[in-house]
Amino acid sequence: xxxxxxxxxxxxxxxxxxxxxxxxxxxxxxxxxxxxxxxxxxxxxxxxxxxxxxxxxxxxxxxxxxxxxxxxxxxxxxxxxxxxxxxxxxxxxxxxxxxxxxxxxxxxxxxxxxxxxxxxxxxxxxxxxxxxxxxxxxxxxxxxxxxxxxxxxxxxxxxxxxxxxxxxxxxxxxxxxxxxxxxxxxxxxxxxxxxxxxxxxxxxxxxxxxxxxxxxxxxxxxxxxxxxxxxxxxxxxxxxxxxxxxxxxxxxxxxxxxxxxxxxxxxxxxxxxxxxxxxxxxxxxxxxxxxxxxxxxxxxxxxxxxxxxxxxxxxxxxxxxxxxxxxxxxxxxxxxxxxxxxxxxxxxxxxxxxxxxxxxxxxxxxxxxxxxxxxxxxxxxxxxxxxxxxxxxxxxxxxxxxxxxxxxxxxxxxxxxxxxxxxxxxxxxxxxxxxxxxxxxxxxxxxxxxxxxxxxxxxxxxxxxxxxxxxxxxxxxxxxxxxxxxxxxxxxxxxxxxxxxxxxxxxxxxxxxxxxxxxxxxxxxxxxxxxxxxxxxxxxxxxxxxxxxxxxxxxxxxxxxxxxxxxxxxxxxxxxxxxxxxxxxxxxxxxxxxxxxxxxxxxxxxxxxxxxxxxxxxxxxxxxxxxxxxxxxxxxxxxxxxxxxxxxxxxxxxxxxxxxxxxxxxxxxxxxxxxxxxxxxxxxxxxxxxxxxxxxxxxxxxxxxxxxxxxxxxxxxxxxxxxxxxxxxxxxxxxxxxx
Numbered sequence: 001x002x003x004x005x006x007x008x009x010x011x012x013x014x015x016x017x018x019x020x021x022x023x024x025x026x027x028x029x030x031x032x033x034x035x036x037x038x039x040x041x042x043x044x045x046x047x048x049x050x051x052x053x054x055x056x057x058x059x060x061x062x063x064x065x066x067x068x069x070x071x072x073x074x075x076x077x078x079x080x081x082x083x084x085x086x087x088x089x090x091x092x093x094x095x096x097x098x099x100x101x102x103x104x105x106x107x108x109x110x111x112x113x114x115x116x117x118x119x120x121x122x123x124x125x126x127x128x129x130x131x132x133x134x135x136x137x138x139x140x141x142x143x144x145x146x147x148x149x150x151x152x153x154x155x156x157x158x159x160x161x162x163x164x165x166x167x168x169x170x171x172x173x174x175x176x177x178x179x180x181x182x183x184x185x186x187x188x189x190x191x192x193x194x195x196x197x198x199x200x201x202x203x204x205x206x207x208x209x210x211x212x213x214x215x216x217x218x219x220x221x222x223x224x225x226x227x228x229x230x231x232x233x234x235x236x237x238x239x240x241x242x243x244x245x246x247x248x249x250x251x252x253x254x255x256x257x258x259x260x261x262x263x264x265x266x267x268x269x270x271x272x273x274x275x276x277x278x279x280x281x282x283x284x285x286x287x288x289x290x291x292x293x294x295x296x297x298x299x300x301x302x303x304x305x306x307x308x309x310x311x312x313x314x315x316x317x318x319x320x321x322x323x324x325x326x327x328x329x330x331x332x333x334x335x336x337x338x339x340x341x342x343x344x345x346x347x348x349x350x351x352x353x354x355x356x357x358x359x360x361x362x363x364x365x366x367x368x369x370x371x372x373x374x375x376x377x378x379x380x381x382x383x384x385x386x387x388x389x390x391x392x393x394x395x396x397x398x399x400x401x402x403x404x405x406x407x408x409x410x411x412x413x414x415x416x417x418x419x420x421x422x423x424x425x426x427x428x429x430x431x432x433x434x435x436x437x438x439x440x441x442x443x444x445x446x447x448x449x450x451x452x453x454x455x456x457x458x459x460x461x462x463x464x465x466x467x468x469x470x471x472x473x474x475x476x477x478x479x480x481x482x483x484x485x486x487x488x489x490x491x492x493x494x495x496x497x498x499x500x501x502x503x504x505x506x507x508x509x510x511x512x513x514x515x516x517x518x519x520x521x522x523x524x525x526x527x528x529x530x531x532x533x534x535x536x537x538x539x540x541x542x543x544x545x546x547x548x549x550x551x552x553x554x555x556x557x558x559x560x561x562x563x564x565x566x567x568x569x570x571x572x573x574x575x576x577x578x579x580x581x582x583x584x585x586x587x588x589x590x591x592x593x594x595x596x597x598x599x600x601x602x603x604x605x606x607x608x609x610x611x612x613x614x615x616x617x618x619x620x621x622x623x624x625x626x627x628x629x630x631x632x633x634x635x636x637x638x639x640x641x642x643x644x645x646x647x648x649x650x651x652x653x654x655x656x657x658x659x660x661x662x663x664x665x666x667x668x669x670x671x672x673x674x675x676x677x678x679x680x681x682x683x684x685x686x687x688x689x690x691x692x693x694x695x696x697x698x699x700x701x702x703x704x705x706x707x708x709x710x711x712x713x714x715x716x717x718x719x720x721x722x723x724x725x726x727x728x729x730x731x732x733x734x735x736x737x738x739x
Contacts, residue, residue, distance in 0.1 A: 042071065042072060042075045042079075042248070043069045043070060043071055043072060043075075043246075043248075044069075044070045044072055045067050045068070045069050045070075046067065046068040046070070047065060047066070047067055047068075047115060048065070048066070048068065049062070049063045049064060049065055049066075050062055050063065050064045050065075050066055054112075058104050058105065058112070060104070064115075065115035066104065066112050066113060066114060066115050067101070067112070067113045067114075067115050068110060068111075068112055069110060069111045069112075069113060070109065070110040071109040071110065076187060076313075076316055076317075076320065077182060077183060077186040077187060078183060078187075078312065078313035078316055078317070079182075079183070079226075079249050079313065080175060080178045080179050080182055080183065080225075080249065080251070080309070081182060081248070081249060082157065082158060082178075082249075082250065082251040082252065083154075083155045083250070083251075085106075085155060086103065086111070086247055086248040086250075087103035087106055087111065088154070088155045089154065089155070089222075089247045089248075089250045090102060090103045090113075090247055091103070091153070092149055092150070092153035092154050092222070093146075093149055093222070093247065096145065096146075096148050096149050097142065097145055097146065097149075097243075097244065098243065099116055099235065099237075099243040100116075100243060100244065100245075100247075101113040101114050101115075101116055101245055102114040116233050116235070116243050116245060117233075117235055117236060117237070118233040118234050118235040118236060118243065119233065119234055120229060120230050120231075120232065120233060120234070121135070121229040121230075121232040121233070121234055121242075122228075122229035122230050124234050125229075126229070127229060127266075127267040128267050128269060129269070130268070130269055130271075130272050131266070131268065131272070133275070134241075135234075135241070135242065136275065136276060136279045137279050137282075137283070138241050138242045139227070139232065139242060139262075139279075140276075140279040140280045140282065140283035140284075141283045142227075142242060142244055143224070143227070143255070143258055143259065143262070143280060143283065143284070144280070144283035144284045144286065144287045144288065145287065146221060146222045146223065146224065146255075146258070147219075147221035147222070147255060147284070147287055147288040147291065148287065149221070149222040151165070151220070151221075151222075151252060154222065154252055157252060158174075158178070160174050160177060160178065161174055161252075161253075162174060165219065165220040165252075166217040166218060166219050166220065167217065168215040168216060168217055168218050168254045168256070168294075168298065169212055169213070169214055169215045171220070171253040171254045171257070172209075172212050172215065172254070172257070172301060172302065172305060173209045173210075173212050174253075175253070175257070175305060175309075176205050176206070176208050176209035176212070176305060176308075176309070177205070177206065177209050179205055179309040179312070180205035180206055180209075183309065183312045183313065184205060184312055184417075187312070187316060188416050188417040188418070189416045190414075190416075191312075191315070191316055191319065191367075192415065192416040192417025192418070192419075192420060193367060193370075193412070193413050193414065193415040193416070193417070193419075193420050193429060194315065194319060194363065194364075194367045194413065195312070195315065195417060196417055196420035196422055196427065197363045197366070197367070197413075197420070197427055198315065198338065198342060198355060198360065198363060199342075199351055199352070199353060199354070199355065199422075199446075200311065200342075200345075200349070200351065201349075201422075202417050202418075204308075204349045204350075204351075205308070205309065205349075207350070208305070208308055208348060208349060208350075212301065213301070215254075215294065215297075215298045215301060216293045216294025216297065216298055217293070218254050218255060218256060218290060218291050218293055218294070219288065219290050219291060220252055220253050220254060220255075221252070221253075221255050221288065221291070222250060222251075222252055223250060223251050223252065223253060223255065223257055223258040224244055224247065224249075224250055224258060225249045225250055225251045225257070225258060225261055226246060226248075226249040226250075226261065226265065227244060227258065227261065227262045227265070227266070228262075228265035228266055228267075229266060229267075230246075231244060231245055231246045232244060232245075233245055254302075255284065255288070255291040256291070256295060256298055256299055256302055257302045257305075259276075259277065259280050259295075259299065259302070260299060260302030260303045260305070260306055261302075261306050262276075263276060263277075263303065264303060264306045264307065264310075265306075277295065277299065281295060304347070304348035305348065307344045307345050307347075307348055308345050308348040308349045310341065310344065310345065311341045311342060311344070311345035311349065314337060314338070314340075314341035315338050315341055315342075317337075318333075318334040318335075318337040318338045318341075318364075319334065319338075319364060319367060319368070321333075321334055321337075322334055322364065322368050326368065331361050331364060331365065332357070332361070334361075334364055335357045335358075335360040335361045335364060336357060338360050338364070339354065339355070339356075339357055339360055342354045342355070355447070359447050362495060366409075366412055366413045366484075367413035368413070369409070369410050369412075369413055370410055370411050370412060370413035370414035387484070388405060388406065388409055388482050388483065388484045388497075389482050389483045390402070390405075390480070390481075390482045391460075391481040391482045391483070393458075393460065393461070393481060394460055394464070394478055394479075394480060394481035394482075394498075396480075397479055397480075399436075399479075400436065400440070400479040400480065400499070402480075404433050404435070404436050404479075405479075405480045405482070405499060407433045407434065407435075408431060408433050408440060408442060408480075408499055409442070409484050409497075411431045411432075411433065412429050412431065412442050413429075414431070415429040415430060415431050416509075418509055418511060419431070419508055419509065422446070423609075423624060424451065425445055425446055425451060425626065426443045426444065426445055426446060426624075426626070427443070427444050427445075427446055428441050428442070428443050429441065429442045429444075430502050430504065430508050431508075432508065438501055438502070439501075439502040439504075439506075439508045440479060440499050440500065440501060440502055441476075441499070441500050441501075441502045442497055442498075442499050443497065443498045443499070443500060444495060444496070444497050445496065452562050452565070452566075452687075452688050452691060453562065453627065453688065454558070455626050455627055456543070456604075456627075456628070456629040456630075457542050457543060457628045457629060457630075458542075459478075459498070459625045459626045459628070460478045460481050460498060461541075461542055462542060462601070462625045462628045463475055463476060463477065463478045463500070463625060464478060465537055465538065465539070465541060465542055465601070466534075466537055466601075469536055469537045469538065471533040471534065471536040471537055472529070472530065472533045472618070473530045473533050473534055473537075473622065474503070474530060474614065474618040474620060474621040474622060475503075475621065475622050475623070475625065476500035476501045476502075476503050476621070476623055477500065477501045478498060478499070478500055479499045479500060479501065480497075480498070480499040481496075481497075481498050481499075482496070482497065483495060483496050483497070484497055503612050503614070503621040503623055504612055512612045512613070513612070513613035514608045514609050514611060514612065514613065515608045515611055515613065515620075515644065516608045516609070516645075517645055518608075518644060518645040518646055518647060518650060519611075519644065519646070519650055521650065521653065522619055523611075523613070523619045523620055524650050524653055524654050524657075525619075525653070525654075525657055526617070526618055526619035526620055527606075527611070527619075527620055527640070527654070528637070528654050528657045528658050528661065529657075529661065530618070530620070530622060531603075531633060531636055531637060531658070532658070532661045532662050534600055534601045534602070534603075534633070534636075535598075535600040535601075535633060535662065535663075535666060537600070537601045539599070539600065539601045539630045542601070542630065543629075543630050546599060546629075546630035546631070547598075547599035547630060549596040550596065551594075551596065551597075551599065551631045551632045551635070552592075552593075552594035552632070552673075552676070554631075555631070555635070555680065556586070556589040556590070556680070557586075559585070559589070559680065559683070559684055559687075560582050560585055560586045560589070561582075562684070562687065562688075563581065563582045563585055563687050564581075564582035566687065566691055567691070567694070567695065569694050570687075570690060570691040570694045570695070573690060573694060574687060574690055577690070577715060578719055578724055578725065579686060579687065579690075579715075579718070579719070579722075579724075580722065580724070585683075585722075588722055588723070589680065592676045592679075594632075594673045594676050594677075595668065595669040595672075595673055597632050597633070597634065597665065597666055597667070597668065597669075597670075598663075598665040598666050599630050599631055599632065600630070600631075600633045600666065601628065601630060602628060602629050602630065602631055602632075602633065602635065602636040603622055603625060603627070603628055603636055604627035604628050604629050604636065604639070605624065605626075605627040605639075605643070606622070606636065606639060606640035606643060606644070607640075607643040607644060608643070608644050608645075609624075610622065610623050610624045611623075611644075632677075633662065633666050634666075634667070634670050634673060634674060634677060635677050637654065637655075637658055637674075638674050638677040638678050638681065639677070639681055641654075641678070642678055642681040642682065642685070643681075655670070655674070658670075679721040682714065682717050682718050682721055683718045683721060683722060685714050685718070686714055686715055686717075686718035686719075689711050689714060690711070690715075693711065
């Protein structure tokens with residue numbers, strides 16, 4: 001017996017009869033007057049009887065109950081949509097699943113659906129409560145029956161969908177990439193700064209997609225993909241006790257994905273998960289046995305994805321809740337919601353740290369000051385409470401007055417993701433301030449970051465000394481230094497910030513270029529020129545005690561102190577790998593004499609991401625001076641070569657130019673000593689990168705990630721340099737990890 005005919009969908013766009021559209025629009029207006037039946041994040045639903053005019057147009061009896069679904073104009077893009085047209089999905093489902101709504105009319109941002117008698121499951125048993133076994137079995141049968149919908153009846157799939165409709169791994173990867181495109185990227189202009197400030201890397205979902213392991217192959221089918229308690233209607237009809245509504249997020253893929261989203265969004269108590277999985281497997285075995293293959297192994301991958309992608313809508317919803325109410329209680333509640341979402345996503349997205357509630361509140365507060373809301377109330381209250389206190393070590397500048405500082409602080413949270421850069425210790429937000437001719441970057445220290453390598457000088461003082469010297473060194477100018485805080489509603493600790501000139505492209509929407517694969521010949525020349533120019537900067541105002549002989553001895557003691565300060569777990573693993581402890585390391589380092597040379601200001605961390613390419617004779621701008629120090633200029637050059645891929649011909653070119661440009665007091669005996677500095681940097685990296693792997697510190701930063709990825713080579717080189725035996729570790733699992 002064939003399926004009943006699919007009812008046609010009347011479209012206000014296709015009738016060619018403006019009178020029809022007017023009738024439907026009037027009907028929609030009457031729906032709004034009747035009041036909401038329910039309000040979701042995407043639609044507002046109104047239930048009312050058909051009047052005579054619309055009933056006649058739809059071919060239904062007057063008085064028949066329908067649902068008018070009106071698209072919310074302020075709805076965020078927080079979900080993955082495989083298809084844009086829910087009506088096409090309902091047409092395909094009609095006749096396969098019992099009592100599913102029919103789409104009777106498509107209008108301008110609203111539709112009319114047939115009404116399903118009953119009440120939402122959420123009104124029978126709320127979130128967190130166990131669901132009756134009979135209802136569980138009925139829910140499982142609904143998901144199993146979806147496999148009977150013919151794929152040919154569904155709309156065309158997106159181009160990124162796997163061609164093989166049994167490729168479970170490919171399907172999950174496609175979901176992750178769709179989530180990145182439709183959720184993360186779509187909301188980047190408004191929420192990008194917020195995601196970055198909370199510690200969610202810009203490429204978190206794409207990296208998740210790359211990590212999806214091989215999975216058992218299961219045949220694709222129609223999936224509801226949003227089967228929670230509000231979308232399940234409990235009917236008074238014993239023949240069809242449950243009905244699925246709200247099909248706009250339906251998709252086509254591995255049925256195990258539907259089970260995972262159902263488990264998470266239904267908010268079952270933990271003890272009922274196994275019962276749900278078993279009921280699903282029993283129901284699926286009856287209609288599509290191949291769909292149950294590998295459930296025990298693969299279900300966790302889909303659950304992880306649901307938790308991973310949910311961090312974006314959960315954070316956005318919490319932030320948008322401040323549009324309606326912005327007081328201390330609301331901010332506390334939003335911060336708790338954000339923290340829970342981050343904690344749930346931390347493992348699947350490999351988020352190394354989750355900020356505490358107070359730090360999340362400060363981040364939400366700064367975002368709320370900048371982001372456009374639904375009205376002026378919230379923004380008005382925020383602008384009254386944000387204030388800043390000047391650090392007088394950086395006086396007011398004529399080209400960036402205090403009014404510009406205040407404007408920059410208000411605009412900080414509006415920076416899109418592509419203008420937010422997170423380093424090992426700072427969050428950098430690039431913005432344009434009205435009335436200021438150049439872009440600026442607001443730098444804030446990331447709280448609770450543990451750094452092994454010390455800072456010796458104040459970055460703002462270093463930048464001011466370079467600017468005052470007039471030396472041809474391309475470096476940012478420091479524009480303001482201070483603390484931002486609130487002075488009315490909330491009792492926050494004060495947040496220190498610095499504002500610098502932005503040294504990237506003039507089009508701040510374009511990412512800056514870095515010599516991550518090594519310097520070009522002209523860039524190598526210009527970097528040597530700037531390092532030579534640093535010798536002209538008066539460092540005595542920065543560190544009056546610096547410049548004494550014995551720089552190598554001081555540097556060695558700093559490394560010994562670093563090794564001694566490693567956490568117990570890192571020290572234990574270092575010993576296991578054959579690296580010496582602090583006392584033994586001191587003895588080895590003391591074997592190598594290094595000549596004393598004249599001192600100069602050094603950058604101290606010339607990795608590729610601290611060099612920004614520019615289109616002028618200077619070729620490179622040197623940024624991030626937080627690790628600046630005073631010492632032997634040869635050390636700065638050699639450390640750069642250690643941190644940056646440097647071909648032998650570029651290395652020789654830089655040494656020759658450096659030797660030719662600098663006076664002999666800076667260069668004598670360099671041919672003998674440069675290898676000692678290179679050796680000590682290899683040894684330093686062996687300890688620092690090992691600790692990063694143990695603690696997970698800063699692994700989302702590009703230069704750190706690259707160093708950690710090559711750790712096996714670093715360890716071998718360090719032990720060889722120390723004169724220690726190079727042997728394979730006895731732990732195969734650790735050996736694989738280090739490789």
